[in-house]
């Protein structure tokens with residue numbers, strides 16, 4: 001029985017105490033490191049949570065008024081919100097800066113606010129902002145440019161043309177803008193018949209030979225015969241997608257046989273057999289396939305000015321706002337329409 005009781009003077013007692021101490025210290029340090037680690041994670045979570053939600057309008061007011069960040073930093077932040085499509089936050093920042101910011105940058109900040117309103121689609125508010133800028137500084141071409149765009153989007157073409165006159169006084173070349181606005185005005189006039197619209201558009205086109213795509217897209221849609229009669233073969237490449245979609249019964253074979261590009265295009269589509277090869281890769285493949293494969297052309301549109309790519313045709317680039325800079329690019333793709341019609345025919 002005495003074997004189980006060790007006297008405290010016994011050297012074995014010291015060794016046991018030593019190991020107990022080591023155990024306690026190891027356990028405590030392990031517990032402490034785990035506790036710190038969890039605490040760190042919780043702190044990081046709390047820190048990251050701040051960035052998941054955007055500051056509220058109230059928080060923004062307090063932050064901007066406190067002046068901890070410079071006005072330039074706030075403008076940069078607003079611009080980055082706007083670039084990411086968060087127009088609401090960008091507008092809130094601009095509005096607060098206008099209240100507390102320096103008077104020196106007031107007009108510039110007002111312009112940025114107007115531009116953001118325009119991008120966000122608040123056309124009436126954008127109009128008021130640009131008119132306010134022009135009331136005090138009538139010779140501000142940037143504000144005039146945007147006011148013209150606002151009126152154009154509001155379909156107030158007469159007012160947009162008035163703005164273009166002010167730009168003309170500032171020695172800006174407005175030929176394209178005037179032709180484009182007049183063409184839009186004709187196309188959106190519900191009281192005018194298609195024939196009158198077509199004649200008026202052709203008159204504008206003949207004056208400066210611009211807006212080819214816009215005019216011929218309409219002509220081929222409403223009056224293919226008139227389109228072919230006024231067709232300029234040198235513009236064939238620019239109109240490839242429109243020509244590709246012309247109904248076979250509306251083709252003018254006299255014009256097509258006289259132009260190499262048109263001969264290749266309609267041989268590739270399978271309407272005629274007037275070309276054995278083509279320098280255009282896509283046409284060449286389709287000519288050699290001779291309609292044996294479910295292949296067709298698909299189109300995309302590139303702005304020659306800013307290189308933005310669009311899946312649809314445009315006359316004014318929505319990115320850089322330049323007119324008549326669209327260029328059509330095409331590639332081979334599967335013909336889903338033919339697939340669908342063959343499936344339907346197989347049930348008959």
Ligand SMILES: [Zn+2]
Nearest residue numbers: 303306317320
């Ligand atoms: Zn562009």
